[in-house]
Amino acid sequence: MTFELRNITRRFGNRTAVDAVTIEIPQGQMVGIIGRSGAGKSTLLRMINRLTDPTSGSIRFGDREVSSLKGAALREWHRDCAMIFQQFNLVPRLDVLTNVLLGRLNHRSTTLSMLSIFSREERIMAIAALERLGIEQTALQPAGTLSGGQQQRVAIARALMQTPKMLLADEPIASLDPLNAKIVMDALRDINEREGITVVTNLHTLDTARNYCDRIIGMAAGRVVFDGQPSDLTADAIHAIYGADKDGAGIDESMTSTSIKTPDAAQAAGALQSAGIQTLANARA
């Protein structure tokens, strides 16, 4: 099913955050949205999920008119269009397993949910999701006690429980260290490749967008100024998205990079990573 944004605009007071954006995303694509802070990336993503309402324009998913949904239909859209946040947005005082199970909320009876009664199948499903992300050992801890990288993986497991048709990620790695950022991005790519779920993610590091995404959308001042494959992202395109610094020089990509490049660092990372990545690799095999 194709996802379409047509002339989507959002104004806050007299400031236009997103200005007449028109995009079409075929099912199964992995899209990265890049741009300066305040370019409207987050607002755009939140409008897709309808956590923020568009001022005007239309959002369509297949034959569903997303921009006019209300009540129960809107909650169903929230379920079908899972979202991952920069600050994870888990319930910190509840244990990890319950947090993951909460992804099922829209699939089940409210009364049972209120009493925190979940079926055996749901529990198995949640543990499988945690195993897939390599954090099943944290299942009984309160979510707030986990590290950022672990919390983000819990959030991804919760999103998987929604059995979404689309997955949005709002700066999923902005508050993570490079190693955890890699684990999270690998998990998103894995979901995209294995389940064929469309993934749309806001990123603030160019090299991450280049490495993981099939398609990159560049935004500046609420408008789409670049839309193409990573290979099309030339120095001129980057200049159009980010502008120049006060000396007129362009952006040095290595400045924003968080990838682990130096040989010995890569080695150290490899040793550390094995625990998390191995599980992912096993799950994929």
Next chain:
Amino acid sequence: MTTADMHSHMPRTTRDIGNAWDRMVAKRRLYTLIGLAILLFAAVSSAQYADEANAGHFFERLPHLFDFLSWLIPKDWADVWRALFDIASPNHTGGEEYNFADGRVYVSGSFYVPEYFELMITTINIAIVSTIIGFVFAVPLAFLAAKNFSPSWPLRMFSKRVMEFLRAFPEIVIAGLFSAVLSIGPVAAIIAVSLHTIGALGKLFYEVIENTDMKADEGMRSVGGNWFERVRFGALPQVLPNLSSYALLRLEINVRASTIIGAVGGGGIGEELKLSISRGFGAKTVALMILLFATIVAVDQFSAWLRRRLVGEHAFLLQH
């Protein structure tokens, strides 16, 4: 505002900053002096008013302020303990002043609960039941009234007005009204304290809820949770320790409130205290006051301990 025009408002040299600071301090001192002068004037004039209102006897009678308390001093201090634990007194010669042993509440065999302890338990029970009822109704009302969780504006206004109405009347007024309808007794006291508690707790609760971190709630919205699920998982785990802390604080207040209501016919220890004071029974009154004092200190200490366990030292910053 750009950085450039911010700088133009700021003093440029050290001397300028020094002078500006001097002026600021001088202004502050002036305000303090004016405030003190107003306070002094108010104190003197109110003392004068009090003197006139007492037909000029206020200052004259002031040394006799504690005279009327002299009857409180029992002839035999041991009677205070006898009154407290319902032990027969040698001073008993019929009448009600020293009939301590008559009040015993036998539980089984020769084991009894002293009368005053039973009355104290009644009063504490009134407070506990009222606090629980108040809590149960205040939580949903507070969620309807909190700006960040209210489903709609009319519901929010309705809930806020209901809570304002309930806390506008002191417990003692509601108790008077209900004891006229339901006759004198603990039920009237429970209704009165509960209604006031709903209003008082509801206001504190919705302020706590409005200050919650909305990240978890956003997460619940993003998975497609409805209003009940958002409240249950997005807010409750976060606010429940604070709500419980406020409920415990309210319990302390309600113990006092139900004692006072007892004096207007709400049953419990307040009623006994009022009777004993009005009849001038020194030993009984002192015994009741000791028991009341000890109980209130114990309840306060216990709830303070529990609140500290619930929300940490923060519990005492929230108190106001």
